Amino acid sequence: MEYTEIITEAIGTLTVNKLRTGLATLGIVIGIGSVIALVSLGQASQKSVESQIQSLGSNLLTVSPGAVSQGGVRGATGGGTTLTLEDAKAISSTSQITTIQAVSPEYQSRGQVTTGRTNTNTQILGVTPVYADIRKVTMAQGSFISEQQVSGMAKVAVIGPTVVTDLFGEGASPVGQTVRINGQTLTIIGITEAKGGSGFQNQDDIVFVPLSTAQKQLFGADHLTSIVLEAKSADVMVNAQNEVGYFLLARHKLNDPAKADFSIMNQQDILNTVNQVTGTFTTLLTGVAAISLLVGGIGIMNIMLVTVTERTREIGLRKALGAKKKVIITQFLMESIILTFAGGLIGIGIGILASFIITKLSNSPFVVSPSSILLAFVVSAGIGILFGWYPAQKAANLQPIEALRYE
Amino acid sequence: MPTIIRARNLSKVYKTETVETVALNNVSFDIEKGEFVAIMGPSGSGKSTLMHILGALDTPTNGEYILDGENVSKLQDDELAEIRNRKIGFVFQAFNLLPRRTALQNVMLPMTYAAISKEQRLEKAKKYLKMVGLEDRMEHTSNQLSGGQQQRVAIARSLAMNPAILLADEPTGNIASIQAEEIMAIFQNLNKKGHTIVMITHEPDIAEHAKRIIHIKDGKIVNDGNGHKQRKVNGIHRDNN
Numbered sequence: 001m002e003y004t005e006i007i008t009e010a011i012g013t014l015t016v017n018k019l020r021t022g023l024a025t026l027g028i029v030i031g032i033g034s035v036i037a038l039v040s041l042g043q044a045s046q047k048s049v050e051s052q053i054q055s056l057g058s059n060l061l062t063v064s065p066g067a068v069s070q071g072g073v074r075g076a077t078g079g080g081t082t083l084t085l086e087d088a089k090a091i092s093s094t095s096q097i098t099t100i101q102a103v104s105p106e107y108q109s110r111g112q113v114t115t116g117r118t119n120t121n122t123q124i125l126g127v128t129p130v131y132a133d134i135r136k137v138t139m140a141q142g143s144f145i146s147e148q149q150v151s152g153m154a155k156v157a158v159i160g161p162t163v164v165t166d167l168f169g170e171g172a173s174p175v176g177q178t179v180r181i182n183g184q185t186l187t188i189i190g191i192t193e194a195k196g197g198s199g200f201q202n203q204d205d206i207v208f209v210p211l212s213t214a215q216k217q218l219f220g221a222d223h224l225t226s227i228v229l230e231a232k233s234a235d236v237m238v239n240a241q242n243e244v245g246y247f248l249l250a251r252h253k254l255n256d257p258a259k260a261d262f263s264i265m266n267q268q269d270i271l272n273t274v275n276q277v278t279g280t281f282t283t284l285l286t287g288v289a290a291i292s293l294l295v296g297g298i299g300i301m302n303i304m305l306v307t308v309t310e311r312t313r314e315i316g317l318r319k320a321l322g323a324k325k326k327v328i329i330t331q332f333l334m335e336s337i338i339l340t341f342a343g344g345l346i347g348i349g350i351g352i353l354a355s356f357i358i359t360k361l362s363n364s365p366f367v368v369s370p371s372s373i374l375l376a377f378v379v380s381a382g383i384g385i386l387f388g389w390y391p392a393q394k395a396a397n398l399q400p401i402e403a404l405r406y407e
Numbered sequence: 408m409p410t411i412i413r414a415r416n417l418s419k420v421y422k423t424e425t426v427e428t429v430a431l432n433n434v435s436f437d438i439e440k441g442e443f444v445a446i447m448g449p450s451g452s453g454k455s456t457l458m459h460i461l462g463a464l465d466t467p468t469n470g471e472y473i474l475d476g477e478n479v480s481k482l483q484d485d486e487l488a489e490i491r492n493r494k495i496g497f498v499f500q501a502f503n504l505l506p507r508r509t510a511l512q513n514v515m516l517p518m519t520y521a522a523i524s525k526e527q528r529l530e531k532a533k534k535y536l537k538m539v540g541l542e543d544r545m546e547h548t549s550n551q552l553s554g555g556q557q558q559r560v561a562i563a564r565s566l567a568m569n570p571a572i573l574l575a576d577e578p579t580g581n582i583a584s585i586q587a588e589e590i591m592a593i594f595q596n597l598n599k600k601g602h603t604i605v606m607i608t609h610e611p612d613i614a615e616h617a618k619r620i621i622h623i624k625d626g627k628i629v630n631d632g633n634g635h636k637q638r639k640v641n642g643i644h645r646d647n648n
Contacts, residue, residue, distance in 0.1 A: 005519065016507060317503045320464060321564075322492020322520040324485045401464050404503065 010334040021339065024303040027296025028343025028383065029350060032376045034289035036351025039372040041358060042282025048364040049274050053267065055195055056203065057135045059234050060267045061100075061241055063087075063227040063248070081223035082261040085211070087251060088227045096247055099240040102230040104130040107214045107221065113163065113207055114180045120166040123206045124181060126214025134230040135203075142175045142190030150210040153217065157186040161194045162205035181207070182218045237266055296343070297383040304336050304391035315395050316403025328396040336388025337381055344380025348373055411571055411603050412438035412461065417470035419456050419626075430456040431467070432626035438572075438605065443598040445617035446607045453626040455576075458607045462497060462574045463490045475571035492520050496565025500577035502557040504549035510536055510560045511545045517567045535563035539593055555586030562593055566602075573597065575606040579613055591616045 014021045066080030088105035091097060107126035112119055131137065132144040140161065149156055157179060159167075168174045178185050186209060195203040215221050231240040241264050248262055249255070308315070315328060352368055359366040419431040431453045438444055448454040459465040460472060463479050466487070472480045475494050482490065491497075504513045514532035523531075536545050539559040549557055558578060565573050575594070579587035595616060598604050608614050622630035 313503065314505060317505070318516070318520075319488060320462070320491060320497055320503075321517040322488050322568075324488045324520075326485075327520065401459050404464075404499070 006330055006334050007338070010331065010338050014335060014338060020303065024300055025339055025343040025346070027299040028293070028340050028380055029296075029347040031289065031293030031296040032344045032347025032380055033350040033354065034292055035286060035379075036348055036368070036372055036376055037354040037358070038285040038289050039282065040351070040355040040366075040368045042278060042285065043367045043369055044355070044359050044364045046275060046278045046282075047367055049278065050271060051365075053271050053274070055136065056267075057228075057230065058267070059231040059237060060134065061229040061231060061237070061244065062265045062267075063229065063244065063262055064265065065223065065225070065262050080261060081221075082252065083224040083227060084222060085215075085224060087248060088224065090251060091227065091229065091244060091247065094247060097240075097243045099231055099236040099243055100229050101232045102130050102134050104128060104134055104228040104230075105211060105224045106131065106226050106228060107211055107219070107223075108225045109214070109219055111181050111207075111218070113167065115167050115177070116180070118167050120163060122163055122166075123202075124214065124218065125206055125208050126211040126218075127208055128211050131208070131228075134228060138193040140191045140193045141173055142188070144190055144192075145208060145210050150212055153212045154210055155184060155186045155213060155217070156189045156210065157181075158190040158192060158208040159188055160192050160204040160206040162202065163207055164191055166205075179207075181209075184213075184217050186213075237268060241266055293379065293383065297340070297387045300336055300339055300383065301387035301391060303339075304332065304388055305394070307335070308332065308391045308395045311395075312398060312403045312406040315398050316400045316406065319398070319400040320404060325396040329392045332392035332395050333385060333388045336391070337384035340380045340384035340387075341377075344376055347380070348376050351376075408439040408441055410437050411440050411442075411475055412436075412605070413471075413473040414461075415471040415473075417457070417460060417467045417472060419453075419460065419465070420468045429626055431460070433470070434623075434626070434628055435470075436621060436628065436631060438603065440603055441598070441601055442619060443594070443604045443617045444606070445614035445620045446605065446623060447609060447611070447614050447620055448623035449609065452623045454607050454609075454623050456626075457623065458574065458576055458605075461572075461605060462495055462576075463487045488520075492517060493568055494571040496568065496570040496573045498558070498561050498565050498573065498575040498578045500580040502549075502554070502561050502581070504557055504560055504564075506550060507548055509546050509548055510541060510552070510563075513549060513560055514564045514567055517564060521568060531567060532563070535566045536560070538566070539563045553586070554582045555589055558582055558586075558590050559593065562590070562597075566597075571603065573602055573604045575604065577608055578606065579608075579610070587613070 063083065065083040085105055088103050091100065092103040105128060109124050110121060111124045112121055113124070125131075127145060128150050129145060129147055137144060139158075142158070144158055145156065148154070159174075159179070164172055164174060167179065168177075173191070174188050175191065176188065178187050180186070192204070192206075192208075209218065229240065229244060231237050245257070245260070245264055249257060249260060252261055254260060318328065355368065356366055414437070415435050417431055417434045418429070421428045421430055434453075434457065446454050446457060456465070460467050461474075463474070463482070464487070466482065467480055470480065471478065474490065477490065477494070479487070479490055505516065511529070511532050514535055515528045518528040518531065533542075533545065536542060539562050541556060541559055541563070544552060544556060547556075549560065552560065558581075562573075565575075573594075578594070579590055582590060591613065594604055594606070598618075604617075606614075606617060614620050619631070619633055621628055
């Protein structure tokens with residue numbers, strides 16, 4: 001018997017009982033659909049987080065103060081006051097550190113920004129011009145903070161597009177106007193280009209001021225909240241981390257690395273941590289989806305067993321007329337494979353559609369990996385063979401005499 | 408005439424844990440090409456067991472069964488399937504047509520299990536359906552046909568592979584008596600054309616259509632002789648040879 005005949009034969013049999021065929025397929029549709037949707041969702045969120053982190057600049061190390069133990073109480077990372085502008089200057093001027101090409105001292109706080117009529121609570125970041133280079137800040141209007149403005153403690157501010165919308169309304173161009181922060185009046189000299197993205201660090205909801213202005217005029221602080229360093233290349237990141245670490249330990253007169261009053265985060269570390277979290281999540285969801293696929297497969301097996309019992313006489317007749325075991329096995333396997341394959345095909349369609357809709361709604365990039373589709377195909381056909389094998393064997397091993405007598 | 412069926416000392420014993428049942432006890436006979444043989448016996452006599460062995464649906468416990476020159480007694484499942492396909496045309500009491508398939512598709516079924524081309528299958532199926540008088544019912548599905556018509560489709564199917572013997576198991580058991588006569592007329596016609604027919608039945612008037620009747624009782628042949636040449640059907644005398 002030719003395969004095309006077996007296939008048309010199987011499709012013919014399956015279309016006889018459409019409701020049952022549909023319900024049996026549904027389990028596979030849901031299983032494959034959820035696997036595809038969840039895998040591509042996981043990949044989309046991973047991509048979006050990655051691109052967000054990359055948009056913050058590349059090859060960056062962040063030195064944060066804190067993690068100081070005072071009298072047995074360990075302070076929160078970043079909460080300390082142990083990093084100073086002098087540390088930053090020393091890092092950029094010392095000959096002991098060869099792998100760092102840019103140093104950006106930063107003072108970050110939150111504050112209320114008002115225009116007199118409107119106000120908003122936002123992130124206020126005291127920076128030097130280096131910041132714009134290593135963080136890849138581009139200007140929509142005006143200019144970024146200059147060296148003179150930092151040394152002159154100028155009362156100027158560069159604001160992000162979200163803050164513009166919050167304070168002045170959509171599409172306004174408030175360059176030249178003033179805002180008030182902590183009682184000081186600052187002139188707006190520039191607006192940054194929207195970076196998009198949301199989440200843990202919105203780069204659009206931010207006000208940049210000269211570092212000196214932030215420290216002395218707005219918040220009255222001497223320390224830095226972080227020093228961001230740009231390494232010369234991705235290859236020297238670990239070296240740079242070590243060099244800076246030992247340099248600062250020596251500067252702070254500490255000889256035990258375990259007692260360091262600062263911590264250095266590699267950008268790759270952040271990326272890895274985030275990837276690990278999203279990866280775990282994806283694995284977990286895919287696991288749940290895989291279980292539903294297994295349940296779908298058991299449904300197929302159940303239906304095939306019912307079919308074999310129902311068609312005992314037919315099987316007996318076919319064997320009496322000369323069908324060999326292999327032909328009977330192929331016939332029933334083909335039916336279950338067509339069931340699961342059709343289910344897989346519909347499932348892939350639904351999965352892609354679902355992930356498309358969800359990514360549109362959540363504004364993350366739409367990714368469908370060809371590998372997950374290939375996997376879905378292989379898995380659905382595999383389930384057909386796996387769960388169809390036992391019923392097919394059962395059919396092929398029926399004795400024609402008994403099968404013919406079966407009522 | 409060459410011998411088509413050679414049965415030598417055929418025995419069949421069914422064993423359960425406690426009891427041994429001898430269904431067939433040392434049965435020997437020959438059937439020659441062109442014969443029309445009825446195997447008769449009351450229920451439990453072993454005639455069904457004999458029919459299963461003759462139909463290569465089962466193998467004997469002991470003895471030798473040679474069908475058309477091939478020793479069938481010791482074959483495996485798939486080899487038996489091939490023998491059934493090539494050498495035996497089955498006609499069952501319950502017709503056993505595939506439901507929801509047309510008469511043509513049913514007649515083509517045994518040919519799909521042999522490597523016969525689609526064109527040839529169709530051509531042969533049409534020929535045999537015409538032979539049993541169903542040329543205007545070829546596209547009817549089996550549930551659209553009467554019992555007698557279904558059995559005629561089954562006869563056409565049994566002819567499809569041009570088998571060595573036609574094996575009919577109570578072929579008129581599920582059919583009204585008028586249609587039963589038509590079925591028997593077809594068998595006699597086929598026999599006239601040279602087909603070897605073995606028919607299992609418990610109805611004496613059906614058995615009398617055969618030229619030779621083998622009586623079985625308690626697993627043994629008790630009588631093997633000529634059937635009646637003349638018989639009366641619906642008041643009309645008919646020559647059955």
